[in-house]
Amino acid sequence: xxxxxxxxxxxxxxxxxxxxxxxxxxxxxxxxxxxxxxxxxxxxxxxxxxxxxxxxxxxxxxxxxxxxxxxxxxxxxxxxxxxxxxxxxxxxxxxxxxxxxxxxxxxxxxxxxxxxxxxxxxxxxxxxxxxxxxxxxxxxxxxxxxxxxxxxxxxxxxxxxxxxxxxxxxxxxxxxxxxxxxxxxxxxxxxxxxxxxxxxxxxxxxxxxxxxxxxxxxxxxxxxxxxxxxxxxxxxxxxxxxxxxxxxxxxxxxxxxxxxxxxxxxxxxxxxxxxxxxxxxxxxxxxxxxxxxxxxxxxxxxxxxxxxxxxxxxxxxxxxxxxxxxxxxxxxxxxxxxxxxxxxxxxxxxxxxxxxxxxxxxxxxxxxxxxxxxxxxxxxxxxxxxxxxxxxxxxxxxxxxxxxxxxxxxxxxxxxxxxxxxxxxxxxxxxxxxxxxxxxxxxxxxxxxxxxxxxxxxxxxxxxxxxxxxxxxxxxxxxxxxxxxxxxxxxxxxxxxxxxxxxxxxxxxxxxxxxxxxxxxxxxxxxxxxx
Amino acid sequence: xxxxxxxxxxxxxxxxxxxxxxxxxxxxxxxxxxxxxxxxxxxxxxxxxxxxxxxxxxxxxxxxxxxxxxxxxxxxxxxxxxxxxxxxxxxxxxxxxxxxxxxxxxxxxxxxxxxxxxxxxxxxxxxxxxxxxxxxxxxxxxxxxxxxxxxxxxxxxxxxxxxxxxxxxxxxxxxxxxxxxxxxxxxxxxxxxxxxxxxxxxxxxxxxxxxxxxxxxxxxxxxxxxxxxxxxxxxxxxxxxxxxxxxxxxxxxxxxxxxxxxxxxxxxxxxxxxxxxxxxxxxxxxxxxxxxxxxxxxxxxxxxxxxxxxxxxxxxxxxxxxxxxxxxxxxxxxxxxxxxxxxxxxxxxxxxxxxxxxxxxxxxxxxxxxx
Numbered sequence: 001x002x003x004x005x006x007x008x009x010x011x012x013x014x015x016x017x018x019x020x021x022x023x024x025x026x027x028x029x030x031x032x033x034x035x036x037x038x039x040x041x042x043x044x045x046x047x048x049x050x051x052x053x054x055x056x057x058x059x060x061x062x063x064x065x066x067x068x069x070x071x072x073x074x075x076x077x078x079x080x081x082x083x084x085x086x087x088x089x090x091x092x093x094x095x096x097x098x099x100x101x102x103x104x105x106x107x108x109x110x111x112x113x114x115x116x117x118x119x120x121x122x123x124x125x126x127x128x129x130x131x132x133x134x135x136x137x138x139x140x141x142x143x144x145x146x147x148x149x150x151x152x153x154x155x156x157x158x159x160x161x162x163x164x165x166x167x168x169x170x171x172x173x174x175x176x177x178x179x180x181x182x183x184x185x186x187x188x189x190x191x192x193x194x195x196x197x198x199x200x201x202x203x204x205x206x207x208x209x210x211x212x213x214x215x216x217x218x219x220x221x222x223x224x225x226x227x228x229x230x231x232x233x234x235x236x237x238x239x240x241x242x243x244x245x246x247x248x249x250x251x252x253x254x255x256x257x258x259x260x261x262x263x264x265x266x267x268x269x270x271x272x273x274x275x276x277x278x279x280x281x282x283x284x285x286x287x288x289x290x291x292x293x294x295x296x297x298x299x300x301x302x303x304x305x306x307x308x309x310x311x312x313x314x315x316x317x318x319x320x321x322x323x324x325x326x327x328x329x330x331x332x333x334x335x336x337x338x339x340x341x342x343x344x345x346x347x348x349x350x351x352x353x354x355x356x357x358x359x360x361x362x363x364x365x366x367x368x369x370x371x372x373x374x375x376x377x378x379x380x381x382x383x384x385x386x387x388x389x390x391x392x393x394x395x396x397x398x399x400x401x402x403x404x405x406x407x408x409x410x411x412x413x414x415x416x417x418x419x420x421x422x423x424x425x426x427x428x429x430x431x432x433x434x435x436x437x438x439x440x441x442x443x444x445x446x447x448x449x450x451x452x453x454x455x456x457x458x459x460x461x462x463x464x465x466x467x468x469x470x471x472x473x474x475x476x477x478x479x480x481x482x483x484x485x486x487x488x489x490x491x492x493x494x495x496x497x498x499x500x501x502x503x504x505x506x507x508x509x510x511x512x513x514x515x516x517x518x519x520x521x522x523x524x525x526x527x528x529x530x531x
Numbered sequence: 532x533x534x535x536x537x538x539x540x541x542x543x544x545x546x547x548x549x550x551x552x553x554x555x556x557x558x559x560x561x562x563x564x565x566x567x568x569x570x571x572x573x574x575x576x577x578x579x580x581x582x583x584x585x586x587x588x589x590x591x592x593x594x595x596x597x598x599x600x601x602x603x604x605x606x607x608x609x610x611x612x613x614x615x616x617x618x619x620x621x622x623x624x625x626x627x628x629x630x631x632x633x634x635x636x637x638x639x640x641x642x643x644x645x646x647x648x649x650x651x652x653x654x655x656x657x658x659x660x661x662x663x664x665x666x667x668x669x670x671x672x673x674x675x676x677x678x679x680x681x682x683x684x685x686x687x688x689x690x691x692x693x694x695x696x697x698x699x700x701x702x703x704x705x706x707x708x709x710x711x712x713x714x715x716x717x718x719x720x721x722x723x724x725x726x727x728x729x730x731x732x733x734x735x736x737x738x739x740x741x742x743x744x745x746x747x748x749x750x751x752x753x754x755x756x757x758x759x760x761x762x763x764x765x766x767x768x769x770x771x772x773x774x775x776x777x778x779x780x781x782x783x784x785x786x787x788x789x790x791x792x793x794x795x796x797x798x799x800x801x802x803x804x805x806x807x808x809x810x811x812x813x814x815x816x817x818x819x820x821x822x823x824x825x826x827x828x829x830x831x832x833x834x835x836x837x838x839x840x841x842x843x844x845x846x847x848x849x850x851x852x853x854x855x856x857x858x859x860x861x862x863x864x865x866x867x868x869x870x871x872x873x874x875x876x877x878x879x880x881x882x883x884x885x886x887x888x889x890x891x892x893x894x895x896x897x898x899x900x901x902x
Contacts, residue, residue, distance in 0.1 A: 109774070298807070299807040316765060316766040319767050
């Protein structure tokens, strides 16, 4: 009798815990029996139904807090992860294990499932490229990309694991030596890598948003992106059917190790063991494969038919943090299409005090002052065009910079000086200033069209200008495709008009970032993944 | 299904208690868990708790209920903390432990010297092997790396070192259509900075590169370039031996065509009969190989008792063999080989000694510095 009642009670408890939270990286509270507090990669969110079931079966429920791979590594290395978590769960432990301070804090890992990072293209495109009848290697893929025979979207390697795996994979494969990458080998293949990344026309800070943006672009004839580089599991669940291209010379695979921290209590240790056993049982493995399209981690469960290529060659992964960090830095400063970034910044009277100070700090952080791991990669990159457009009652003159590839520091210092001298006074003419930004971009795009272009709009309150959001919408609709397709990333701050900011993000294919419950620096850093 | 399993586990735990306390009490036990906990504590009070720090390869053995039962019959309850064998020597505070049980003889010798232990016990061992797949066996036979050997297939370490020195890729092997991967022909190991199995691999490869056990700084200097490459060219490696072996079982040839493992890992899977070892999976014995000698160093009297039991108790010997370990009394292992039809030779002829602990440590340090 009692046993039959239990699942119902558990289900109720789970429902109660299911409320939406604004900040995905929120801490999850103190240790409680029967709960495993897990710092995780956001792509694990789709495992919730499996974990709900696991809670019913084992009495162990998982409380997630989401973060990026590199930021997560930093939290583990600094010991802050130990303060609020029992375990970490990212798509891979490889980067974590390369950071000595993080590695020594990792306990028992349990690999739960796997998914390789591959290229997905529409069937017609695959046929056009002649890849429907034979398997191709990364070198052929890079060559076709260099000739712009297809374009693709990929996540930011410093913010998200799928982009990171793709970068490592293509670099390892192209280096041709077959062994693990070091700095000299990366330099040697830089030209080919540059070809490959010249076809990347969409970037994102997370795998989820990348897929959404791709769906939107697929519907918008103006600025299409042919395919995606992403996890096999994400590509298999795409609403736009994609044909998966598995490079014959190998892939980098995520293996999702649920990893106990060495600091975990014996209760948490036991919970981890129980949950691991459950997740690796044949039935659950099968359900994970069926519902999330990831490959099972135990040999007893055979792969089903949707995995077109079963036996995949795994490419070697660099053996040191310096090699990986070097590869990411090279990607930003030399390999990828350079960015063009316009910051439309509210410097009205309401910004006086802490707020303008926060804004100054956020910008200064992007000039190399932020020495954290994640901060290092989010600075303004070599070749990037950065324009600051402060406004109050009207737009002030735009301040334009271009960061040199080889010696970026002097220009970064100039940006820092400008940021530090920003002052707050006057009114808030948001939309006329934003409109003015397009004049700057039009000029820059005419001179040099082949860049990732985006706008950050930061304002702390209501518009006081004569043009309102409806005027801006009309203006935006009239723009030519190359300007209309530029995403706007509004930052919610102070008393921002949330609905209007949503509207602006939506019309431009951008995304709203919230800086009301965290620092502007954190929001600006997160946006870097999308620029 | 899973719930049944959990219930089954609970039931089994209760069953043990029940047996110890008699049928009359069992009726009470079935009534409430609280009662069970109280009684369990009562039972534990009669057992002497012995604490040990052990190489993680033996964790499953010590966690096994049948093993616990045998110890309990001798009045002992063994509590173990798993740790890397190198870590046990260099990093772990041994004060709280009654015994240390690393997975290699050099580590045990070092502990014995440091702690002035009177004796050690080596109740079981396992040779280092290379697990692979039929198509790779064929390829490497043609390449002269795999030989039919003395009744079992061997992996010629000298021939392998020559291929590795040239940075040979799989797709450069002549006539290779079975596994034309564009990556270096390398045995997948664990991280030499963390793991005992990688240290054992270094023992094997340094022996061959030097033409004998490395025992002088000169010899260390001579072999380091060649043996470092075997690790560094792999790039990232995992820190626990379970990692690459699990990849071998689940991700197959594409990811891990050749993996260094303990024979016991493979044998354990076959004994379990969980169908994780497929017919095309094959074991190769490096020629020469080394034994991972699981050696118990008693740190206190109570630890010595555990060593004695492991060495002499037939039931524990039989159980160790079911986990794939070669036992001090070969009968136990041979019985399991026959009973489960394990694809392993009764005796391995080409076995060499690992270098002394200090030499091994210095070479590992030197490799670590190059990452």
